[in-house]
Amino acid sequence: MVNNTEYYKVLGLSKDASDADIKKAYRKESLKWHPDKNPGDKRAAAEEKFKKIGEAYEVLSDPNKKSIYDQFGEDGLKNGGPPNGGGFGAGGFPGAGGGGGGFSYHATDPNDIFNAFFSSMGGGGGDEYASFGAGGFPGGGGYSSFGGGGGFPGMGGGMGGMGGMGGMPGGFGGGEPEKPPPPPGEVVKPLALSLEELYKGGTKRLKITRHLRSGSTEEKILEVAYKPGWKKGTKIKFASAGNEDEYGQAQTVTFVVEEKPHPRFERVDDDIIVKLNITLSQALLGPDGGGAITKEVETLDGRRINVSLPAGEIIPPGYETRVTGEGMPVSKAASVKRKGDLIVKWNVVFPRTLTAPQKEALRKVLG
Template sequence: MPANDKYYKASTLGIGKDATAAEIKKAYRTQSLKNHPDKGGSEEKFKEVSEAYEVLSDPDKRAVYDQFGEDGLKGGGPPGGGGGFGAGGFPGAGGGGGGYSFHATDPNDIFNAFFSSMGGGGGGMGHDDPYASFGGGGGGPRMRSSRGGMGGMGGMGGMGGMGGGMPGGFGGEPSAPPPPPGEVVKPLALTLEELYKGGTKRLKITRHLRTGGTEEKILEVAYKAGWKKGTKIKFAGAGNEDEYGQAQTVTFVVEEKPNPRFERDGDDLIVKVNITLSQALLGPDGGGSITKEIDQLDGRRINVTLPPGQIVQPGHETRVTGEGMPVSKAGSVKKKGDMLVKWNVVFPNSITPAQKEALRKVLG
């Protein structure tokens, strides 16, 4: 394999020679996390990956490497003893023949600087990201340093003089961003009546300030008709302040209060209606159909009627279409669920001997 393919090949970054800057970054991110010694990887492999990224992410170094390979990059001169490199590191730039004289930066510094530029390990990475398992308290990654011990990102002073040694030329003293302020979770208990109609609640919260004092805030929490248990409403920056002055997010989580008449099943409402054994067998006194009136959650009264002459079995159900909970999902064709009426046949506690005899004759 040609000498100038080493940094690209699958065992290093695993990219093509025409890889874009974004593809190089993505490959380094994957391989550095996979091969980091703190994750059980090989220190030598981690070093190779870092060196490859440092070279390929710098257009000047990459150009030299692509043309003259690793020897030309590190001062061995171009193959065949060509005219050497000038002070700028380009062939034929004039002065001296000593080559580019590239020296790899400490791989831990490259790693720390790379992830610091992404937001201290938080930028765009989910909680299942392998990087999340690095480090300890303080919010920033804690990496091994060639200067000894475990150091946070704030301990990267001295990088200002690295110039071209680091991809992009990092200057100053990068420091770890503060840890995210987190969130405060509070319950939002709502009745079925409130969830049927939707509305707004004004809730007072007390939050702690960075200065040590407290502050009261009124939050207007708007909830939509049909919302279900577990729905979250977030107020960014409304919670307690941390030592950096960042305010937590306040998150309200919907809870449903029990209802004495209705039970909710998704978008449907279930209600139990009692009828006597006599009504179940014979219908209402005077004949006709059994009709029951149900008070809906918005105050309307709904009549539910059984077919005339029907014998009602215990547990018999009648579905009333469109009288359930509103459907809050945007774009849903169905606007409301259904009401499911469960008929509960109430048996008498006792009957007389004469009644028993009469029933035997009727029922056989």
């Protein structure tokens, strides 16, 4: 029974696959199984798989070889005739007359096929293919190129090495150039930081798990350095640190700064706002014994500073005191201002109840 489906299975194709399907399948499988992308214990199996992928593509991308393979299978293609020994004629095709001394197919070095395929893209493959050199393929010495005698019609008298590959369909020097693979995109992750951390700056070591093209996963430690004064929405990018796609390209991992809620402070741009309470009596009369009302504020870096209200004035609700240079650091290098301000909003706490004598006394005082 003739086995004429194996090459299709190697590339994951059906027998009605188009030329475009064949090219797409070869690009995907050859990148996945290239030995340089499968080091260590996986290399030997990858070499054998890579060899078969190249052989399958070489046959299925050429109408003449594909026609013979579809009729007589791999044995008929390589042994110069159908399984019953009928042979190919002088032209290299069944029924052309003559005995079995005509065509005999030998697979080309898979590295040559790979390099010719991607070089035909006109450089469109980018740096993704730069790691695959044109040098020898380990264990590839058994590959022989087409000799000068047989060959197929339209191949320019056979193929010495890869010299005749310009006539092969599927991108070997002719037809539409292959499009580069789509960009791998990015993975966006939040980076939640407290106001204290954003005030001082620092570094976080974050562990991520990424999915590889082979189907396995890998843990990676990323050191994320953040500068004093960074604001929410600031992005830190790590190229090629994320998941791999089917072409072996890795996504960019992007961390976006988020500000954690603070129990005492609120940030507005480069300023910091804090609310302090005073009683209605203090707002109207000042502190007991006279003078100015003074309260202590602990800053984001642990210092303690005093903030005072003007003496002798009535303080209305929402009154603000601005302390210059005690806000967040300014991250823009070109900025003249090095820090924002600390803004104290004074909250006047009214009494919940008053006794009748208190109300009467207030009416007399307030008229």
